[in-house]
Amino acid sequence: MTRRVVYGIGLWITVAATTMTVVSIILPRWLSYSPNGEREYSYGLHRRCSTVTDACEHFPQFEDCTGDKWSFCSMWRTVGFFMSFSVAIELSALITYAVIILAGKQARDQGWKILCTLLLLAAIAQCICMAIVTFLYDYDERFFKGWHLDTSWILCTVSWSALVTTMAGILGAAVYLPEEGGYELIPGDLHQGISN
Numbered sequence: 790m791t792r793r794v795v796y797g798i799g800l801w802i803t804v805a806a807t808t809m810t811v812v813s814i815i816l817p818r819w820l821s822y823s824p825n826g827e828r829e830y831s832y833g834l835h836r837r838c839s840t841v842t843d844a845c846e847h848f849p850q851f852e853d854c855t856g857d858k859w860s861f862c863s864m865w866r867t868v869g870f871f872m873s874f875s876v877a878i879e880l881s882a883l884i885t886y887a888v889i890i891l892a893g894k895q896a897r898d899q900g901w902k903i904l905c906t907l908l909l910l911a912a913i914a915q916c917i918c919m920a921i922v923t924f925l926y927d928y929d930e931r932f933f934k935g936w937h938l939d940t941s942w943i944l945c946t947v948s949w950s951a952l953v954t955t956m957a958g959i960l961g962a963a964v965y966l967p968e969e970g971g972y973e974l975i976p977g978d979l980h981q982g983i984s985n
Contacts, residue, residue: 793890793897795962796904799955800886803908806951807879810915813944814872817845819922820942824935831939834869861929868918872945875914879952882907901963908956915949 813819817833831838837848854862885907889900922942926932 792962792966795959795966796886796890796897796900799904799959800883800890802951802955803879803882803886806911806948806955807876807883809944809948809951810872810876810879810911813941813948814869814876816941816944817848818939818941819868820926820932820936821939822936828939833941834865834872861925861931864921864925868921871914871918875911875918878907878911878914882911901959905956905960905963908952908959912949912952912956915945915952919945919949 814834817836817838818831819833821828821831823829827840829839829841832848835848836845838845849862849865882904885900885904889896889904892900919942923938926936926938
């Protein structure tokens with residue numbers, strides 16, 4: 790039986806994970822080129838930035854997609870889709886938290902099933918993104934010595950790890966914590982007791 794405090798802790802961790810997910814999408818730093826320790830180029834999910842020209846442009850562009858054997862653009866756009874999909878699932882999980890916390894004991898008794906499913910789906914989507922970017926970093930010819938996985942990739946990794954840990958904690962609480970004690974008055978009975 791999961792208690793309100795367990796959901797409260799899970800809510801704060803999920804808010805932090807969702808924030809990291811959104812920042813990793815916005816921040817154009819999934820892969821960066823830093824040959825001398827200073828970042829010169831960085832790739833985000835939708836923008837490529839250069840400190841040399843001090844400008845950012847849309848990414849990937851048509852010329853980035855011609856003649857690549859790994860279908861780089863398709864894989865990169867897949868990462869963008871799954872990260873956005875993950876944010877949608879995380880927002881659904883936050884709404885689920887609110888419903889469970891504000892509702893009664895029955896919602897807390899059964900709500901963990903839906904919540905754990907949502908957290909797991911969001912984590913799987915982000916894990917897929919992390920794996921695809923790592924694969925491209927390891928095997929695509931455009932990434933050579935001097936390129937490295939950067940801040941957005943780390944945020945994605947920490948985010949899905951936090952989601953899995955939260956899901957495991959809620960699942961463990963649901964299975965191992967004893968039944969919540971006491972009872973809750975029905976609002977109608979409260980007013981009748983006062984008038985008698």
